[in-house]
Amino acid sequence: MSAVLAAEAASAPKPRASSSAAVVLLGTGVVGGAFLKLLNTPAAAALRLVGAANSRRQQTDPAQLADRALREKLRGQGDARDDAALLAALDASGAAVRVIVDATASAPLASRHVEWLARGYHVVTANKALAGGDLPGWRALQGAVAQGGRYGDSATVGAGLPVLSTLRRLRGCGDALLTLEGVFSGSLSYLFNQYDGSRPFSALLLEARERGYTEPDPRSDLSGEDVARKLLILARNAGFALRPDEVEVESLVPEPLRGVDVDAFLARLAELDEPLAARHAAAKARGGALRFLARLNQRGRARVGLVEVPAGHPATRLYGTDNQFALTTTRYNTQPLVIQGPGAGPEVTAQALLGDVLALL
């Protein structure tokens, strides 16, 4: 090892010897699976997994939890789902820091976050259904946090890009958000950064899904619902008490595909192609490009949808799954403060979860 590398290794932050946490993981899909891999790295040495679950099964047996094939095994083996048994495993761990990591998209699970915080568990989540859901849920969450509950939400916006932390820091300094604009979806960014009409939109969507960028049901992305949730989370953290019905949302899901089950939707994906090809051709003919943008103006008016932007627009300078958040505030008012980078994907999202868990130690 070179002297420089050795010095860096020696100075790398290490968990305090006395700090350790017991962790229960809910959701072992794309993000949860990547989180399990991170738990097996030195960065997570202070964390002890005491329970893991998918939607149907769970495991609390230490030997099974230590198995590198845990995620695969849970598909066919394990106990029936029972939140109480997972919480009991956290209690039995004796750890001072007990963390529930929610890597699902389940609204019923998200609705339990407040109760878990009130009972003294910390919650770290990639699930946006509570903070980006109805206003009473958001208010209950703020109440639990005001009582001392610690809620790790970095993964809910920008897959861990430092957006929420920046916004809260500015607000803590008395700076107020005036407007917010950008690309808040990694999958829609990936789709529209590439879509030039040469390949069907549906083929690109399948690619985004295979890479783990889309929601469990990709219509949550295409409908604008996932972007609207992120806009609500950001707006609320900036002090706007916005309700979901106050966000104007444009859906890219054709009407006949809205009510069918996920498998039927995936089988009929080609129905997305013609309308989007027509919009793309029209934008291109005018020298523009299509981007799925989110906007919040100073009066609290919020909209998410597909926009034809001119060549050279900041959103045309994104690559891959890049997200872009342009924050204009009372102090950043001549030029916005811009946060940009990959905004979806298993590794970055799992790292955001891990970072939030480690911050509890």
Ligand SMILES: NC(=O)C1=CN([C@@H]2O[C@H](COP(=O)(O)OP(=O)(O)OC[C@H]3O[C@@H](n4cnc5c(N)ncnc54)[C@H](O)[C@@H]3O)[C@@H](O)[C@H]2O)C=CC1
């Ligand atoms: N994929 C990405 O790039 C990002 C995803 N997220 C969020 O992460 C969450 C998970 O996304 P993915 O891993 O892509 O989804 P996924 O569909 O691959 O995995 C979801 C997992 O949750 C489990 N699950 C569902 N209901 C459950 C329940 N009641 N109890 C226990 N487990 C349950 C499923 O069995 C599955 O293992 C979503 O909320 C998503 O919005 C956030 C940022 C980025």
Ligand SMILES: N[C@@H](CC=O)C(=O)O
């Ligand atoms: N499906 C989401 C994943 C992150 O929240 C997206 O595409 O941004």
